[in-house]
Amino acid sequence: MSDHEGRRKAGVEKPLLAFSDVRPTDRPTGRPPAPRDSEAAPPWTPPATSDERAAFFHEHDHDAQETPEPVIEEELDDADVAELQKRVALIEAELERKIQERERRKIAIEADAPPPEPAREPVMREHPVADRPAPDAEWKPLIDPRIAIDVVRGSRRLLLVSTILGGVVAALYALSLPQMYVASTDILVDPRNIKTVGDELTPGQLPTDASLAVAESQARIIDSSSVLLKVIDRTDLTKDPEFNGTLVPTGIAGLFAQIKDILSPQKASDSQTLQTRVLYNLHKSIAIGRDAKTFIYSISVKTRDPQKSASLANTISTVFQSELASLQSDAARRTSDELSNRLADMRANVEQAERAAADFRASHDLVNVDGKLISDNDLTRLNDQLTNQRAETMRLQARVQVLSNATSDSVVTGTLPEDLRSNTLTALRAQYAQARQTASGLSTQLGPRHPALIQAQSQAGTVLSDIDAELRRIRSSLQVEVSRSVQQEKDLTTRLAQLKSQQANNSGDLVKLRELEREATARRSVYEAFLLRSRETNEQEGLNTANVRVLSEARPPLDPASTSRKLIVIAGLIAGFLAGLAITAVRNFGRLLRL
Structure with a gap:
């Protein structure tokens, strides 16, 4: 490694803002003096406001200018300058983030804490170089896009071959598929x-x-x-x-x-x-x-x-x-x-129910005719007879009342009701009219003492006597009929009372009988419904009731x-290209992941 490269590496690894290199001077700087060895230095607090930060950097730069260190001049290329600018920007951003975070924490503490003590001025404290963050600790993506693009460019031939091979295989496969x-x-x-x-x-x-x-x-x-x-x-x-x-x-x-x-x-x-x-x-x-x-x-x-x-x-x-x-x-x-299969059992159940009802009816003398009990029929018939007999008695009594006031004059004058006139009264009335007419004719021709007139008048009186006798006979006959009607009415009333008493005594048996009859009727209805349905289903076996039409x-x-052969070929080309990418990624795995 040359001296130039060594100095360049040392300059990169050294942070730009090394506050530990700042030393206090004898000149007044407006800050409190650094603590002695016997005094514990309080932790350094970064400036809170923008004005304080500007004053701090200004003092630091001023101290650095007054106590310059010998700098070895060296030439820096564009890459080194860009790298230094990048690191300066990262350090400033990190410092700004920490300052803002501290301000937010301070505001939250002041909201809940008692009134704060007077703030102390920040004191610079030296930090060892080992505690400073390393420049390589900054975040980097897992895969660098520039490296990935370089890897793909370097594998162009492999990607081309794999894509063509995938298309050829897909074309051969498409040609071998049958037409469906x-x-x-x-x-x-x-x-x-x-x-x-x-x-x-x-x-x-x-x-x-x-x-x-x-x-x-x-x-x-x-x-x-x-x-x-x-x-x-x-x-x-x-x-x-x-x-x-x-x-x-x-x-x-x-x-x-x-x-x-x-x-x-x-x-x-x-x-x-x-x-x-x-x-x-x-x-x-x-x-x-x-x-x-x-x-x-x-x-x-x-x-x-x-x-x-x-x-x-x-x-x-x-x-x-x-x-x-x-x-x-x-x-x-x-x-x-x-x-x-159910019809046989149901038929047996119906027969059993009907037999039970018939046996109970016979054992309790509750015989019926046309679906009704004889006692019920007798009671109805006697009630009707009693009603008719009472009407007949009242009619006869009315006739007797009329005849009791009737005389021969009412017969001769025709005021007697027609239903009370008998044939005898009608004949006697005619005879009386004839005798009366004869006497009237003779009275105009003969004297009142003439034997013929007296005989004619005597004959008319005889007819009136016969009319009175006939009225008495009719009245007596009606009295006999009234007595007979009243007696029949009494007999019917007695018989009706006996039947009612017998009906009341048989009420429990009748309730039981009706229950048995209802059971038999219900079973018979179900049996008939099943029988009808069985006949219908038997006929439907040969009928096609499905409502289906073509x-x-x-x-x-x-x-x-x-499937279109073109789509198969296109899919093969895409699959070949993806396979080439996979092979390229496997071959350059360490380079892509920065291992």
Whole structure:
């Protein structure tokens, strides 16, 4: 190392503001003298205000100018000057930060502490050189961008080679990939099944939550194993090399496939394993889609052959429809079987309940006719008879009252009510009218003592006597009828009272009987409902109530739907460039991290 480089290094390592080099002089400087060895020097406090800091630096520079030290002149290049300026700026910034931090701490302490004591003037204290911060302790980034750029520039050839190699490998891989064709078919699966009974074919409304659940369930049915296995059997996919795993890829893809076969353990292949492999490959080539607000499902199949893709999509749609109908038919058959098994037990329960009601009715003499008890019928009939008899008694009594005031004159004059007139009274009234007319005619021709006139008048009086006798006979007959009616009314009242008493005595039995009859009726209603439902489900087994329609059949696609080869090549170029960057970073790891 030359003397010039040694002096340069020593000047860099020495801080610019070395306050420990300041020595007090005999001249008055406006500051208190430095403490002696016997006195403890208080810690140096940096100036608080900007004016104090300016005065401090001015005094320090003045002392330094009065006591200059011999300086060795040396030439400094631009890099050294820039480095010194950088270090001066860092030291000033650090000093300013510490001063501000001390001011903030002092303000916080003064806010909570008692009134401060008179401030003492700062005293310079020498610090050993070992306590001074080293210039290299300043913060530096982990990776210097300039070094990273230099490393990348130095590895341009490696990056170019890795990028080209990645693009070539990607191009070869893209050329080895087969062309894939996608065919799709759209079907509408309405969760509202067709109704075989009722006025409407489909329900008018459908709950939102229920519709979403049904839609998701039907989407799972489309690519379920039960559907795909039937598709495999119909299309004989176990013999298709694309699905049974015997198709060997070409190019780089074939190389990767061979490496995979070598690394993977060899397993014995049987019919079950072959079917599972075909099912797995078919499931990977199928995509089921549905819009969020519709029940239209899109079934897409991706294979290497456009005709095969369209055929598989249509076959899956057909098998799904038949599977959905089969599921509904199985559900109807299972329901019908369950109902049939329950019908025998329910029939026995109905017979048992009806037998219990009949036995209780017979044992307690509670026989009924047309669904009503005989006692109830008798009570109703007697009540009606008693009502009619009371009306008849009142009618007869009214007739007797009228006849009691009736005389022969009321009969002759016609004031007697018509319903009280008998045939005899009518004839006697006619005879009286004839005799009265004869007597009136003779009275105008003969004298009052003429025998013919007297005979005619006597005949009219005889007719009036006969009328009075007939009225007495009718009155007596009505009295007999009234007595008979009153007696019948009393008999009916007595019989009705007896039936009511008997009904009251049988009230507990009637309650028990009605309970047994209600139980029998309830069991009979349930049995009839189950029987009707069983007949309906039996008829629905052969009906396809699934509301499924094919909107568009799959057609062979004209263009492949594989990944663009250009994108693969671009991805390979990017991957090659990134690989080159990784290799460069590994090779220059220590240099990048400044190790």
